[in-house]
Amino acid sequence: SQQGEEDPQxxxxxxxxxxxxxxxxxxxxxxxxxxxxxxxxxxxHLILIRSNEREKHSGRLRVTLDTxxxxxxxxxxxxxxxxxxxxxxxxxxxxxxxxxxxxxxxLTVNP
Amino acid sequence: DAEITQSPRxxxxxxxxxxxxxxxxxxxxxxxxxxxxxxxxxxRLIHYSYGVQDTNKGEVxxxxxxxxxxxxxxxxxxxxxxxxxxxxxxxxxxRNQGGDTQYFGPGTRLTVL
Numbered sequence: 123s124q125q126g127e128e129d130p131q132x133x134x135x136x137x138x139x140x141x142x143x144x145x146x147x148x149x150x151x152x153x154x155x156x157x158x159x160x161x162x163x164x165x166x167h168l169i170l171i172r173s174n175e176r177e178k179h180s181g182r183l184r185v186t187l188d189t190x191x192x193x194x195x196x197x198x199x200x201x202x203x204x205x206x207x208x209x210x211x212x213x214x215x216x217x218x219x220x221x222x223x224x225x226x227x228x229l230t231v232n233p
Numbered sequence: 234d235a236e237i238t239q240s241p242r243x244x245x246x247x248x249x250x251x252x253x254x255x256x257x258x259x260x261x262x263x264x265x266x267x268x269x270x271x272x273x274x275x276x277r278l279i280h281y282s283y284g285v286q287d288t289n290k291g292e293v294x295x296x297x298x299x300x301x302x303x304x305x306x307x308x309x310x311x312x313x314x315x316x317x318x319x320x321x322x323x324x325x326x327x328r329n330q331g332g333d334t335q336y337f338g339p340g341t342r343l344t345v346l
Binding site: 157213223 | 268273274276277323332335340
């Protein structure tokens with residue numbers, strides 16, 4: 123297994139602004155997922171993007187995947203205070219290969 | 234509704250004691266995972282199981298064991314608790330091996346004194 127690396131480690135923005143966080147990895151994957159963790163809680167799945175997809179939307183979330191650069195980005199538009207959380211990427215590849223969770227990006231949305 | 238539960242939610246124990254953390258899921262998922270989360274380390278995989286009687290070591294398995302006697306449960310045992318095992322433990326499950334979505338429990342905060 124290899125770790126997905128989220129970047130930046132911490133991000134602080136004002137309510138209404140957009141938040142972008144990135145994930146990089148080193149080995150080919152079949153799909154990549156983003157999870158959110160509110161303080162003191164378990165992770166919650168947000169969105170999955172497959173290797174043959176370049177962009178995917180879900181509500182205020184937009185995820186991109188660039189397999190040539192082995193990177194993904196998560197954009198949260200019109201952020202709200204309730205979006206304050208840590209965000210993690212996780213992916214799986216062939217031959218039962220899986221990324222491990224990284225340290226996440228801590229997003230703080232100030233009201 | 235299907236869910237995944239962990240018990241206890243909080244546990245304080247002493248060094249050297251055996252501790253078992255319970256994880257129960259009603260999703261009927263094949264896969265179950267145990268992670269620990271510590272400041273500065275993110276989530277680290279301890280053990281995982283792809284089905285009944287199947288168990289596998291993760292990246293930080295020393296000092297931990299699991300057994301899978303049915304689909305619903307994957308208890309995590311600390312054979313002889315150490316202060317370094319003070320952490321928050323999360324159980325998760327997923328349907329299949331192919332990178333399916335993981336569903337996480339609420340976590341168990343373990344303190345080893």
